[in-house]
Structures are given as C-alpha cells and as structure tokens.
Amino acid sequence: MAKKSSKKAATKKIRRRPWTNEEYKKLKAHSKARTPVAKIAKEFKRTPGALRQQALKLNIGLGHQR
Template sequence: MARTKKIVRREWTKEDVRQMKTMAKAKDGVTKIAKSLKRTPGATSVMAAKLGISLSMRA
C-alpha cells in the first residue's frame, strides 16, 4: 500500500503576510519567499494574488 501524506494546513498570520509584503517589495523571488515562510511556492503565490501583491522580480 502506498502511504498517503496527511495534508496540514496552517493559517496565514499577520506576521506571515507582513513578511511576504516586505520581501515582495524587495523583489525577492517566489521560491525564496516561500522558503522563508516555510510554505510551498504555490500557496505563496495564491495568497499573494488574493491580497493583490505582485511577486514579479522585474525592476
């Protein structure tokens, strides 16, 4: 039998959102932001889109 990994969802705290906003303003990439928040790049980009934050690395 294949082992299934239990999905554990964590709520986004105000501190998580604040850190994501500052890192996005500094033009850090999605993967770097996701690693610092200990989240997946997909979850990070979805939350950024919900909040209207651009994660573009372009100047």
C-alpha cells in the same frame, strides 16, 4: 492465480496552517524587495504555490516581475 496486493500507496497528510498577520506583513515586504519565490518559500516553510495564492489574494505582485 496469484492474489493481488490490496496495499495502497501511503499518502502524505495535508496540514494547513492559517496565515498570521505577521506573515502577511513579511510577504508584502518581500514583494516590494522582489525576493525570489523559492527563497521566500524556504523562510515561510510553505510551498511556492501557497505564497502565490496569498499574494493574489492580497493583490500584490510575486514571482515573475519583469
């Protein structure tokens, strides 16, 4: 019988950065300007999901604005 390897897949460490007041102001400005979420995500170095969650928290529109 062959022995099974007990190695686990390497998981990426989750690092959560708190949001600053400056980031909130920029997010509101991007919302008004209707900037695409992907472009904002690159600028903020955050995921699109994180941006959408904060926009929801702030009660501002972000993303699918038709």
